[in-house]
Amino acid sequence: MLGMLAILVATATFLSVEGSLVYYRLPSTPLWLRQRKGLQVLLSSSLANGFTIALFMLGQYFVSLQGKPFPLFDLVPIGAVVVAYWLARRQLRAFERRALGSAETVATVADGEVAQRAA
Numbered sequence: 001m002l003g004m005l006a007i008l009v010a011t012a013t014f015l016s017v018e019g020s021l022v023y024y025r026l027p028s029t030p031l032w033l034r035q036r037k038g039l040q041v042l043l044s045s046s047l048a049n050g051f052t053i054a055l056f057m058l059g060q061y062f063v064s065l066q067g068k069p070f071p072l073f074d075l076v077p078i079g080a081v082v083v084a085y086w087l088a089r090r091q092l093r094a095f096e097r098r099a100l101g102s103a104e105t106v107a108t109v110a111d112g113e114v115a116q117r118a119a
Contacts, residue, residue, distance in 0.1 A: 002064065004077040006057035011085035013050035018089065020047075022096045 020043055023029060033039065 001074070002057055003061040003070075003074050004081065006054050006061055007078050007081050009050060009057065010054035011081055013047050013054060015085065015088055015092070016050070017044075017047050018092055020044075022092060022099075025096070026099055 024034065024040070
């Protein structure tokens with residue numbers, strides 16, 4: 001159970017980091033949030049603490065095994081969490097491509113309209 005919780009904390013941390021990076025790249029991100037580096041550092045350090053906690057929990061899980069094989073009861077939920085992480089990450093990357101692609105399209109159209117008005 002501790003191994004599954006450690007993997008769950010690690011995957012939630014990774015998804016949070018990736019989600020915040022996607023959010024900061026979007027053109028609709030508020031300017032005050034992009035300019036406040038202290039807030040970004042606070043978020044990044046708290047997420048790093050989540051990853052550190054996950055590593056310690058996983059280490060404690062391995063120590064508690066004491067050379068015994070992994071129980072099937074732990075492997076199945078850990079695998080389910082890893083698969084869920086992989087699917088969520090794919091969805092996040094697809095959202096990023098769509099959002100940044102539509103932002104580039106809007107910027108290109110706006111630049112084209114400005115060029116037409118100038119001519």
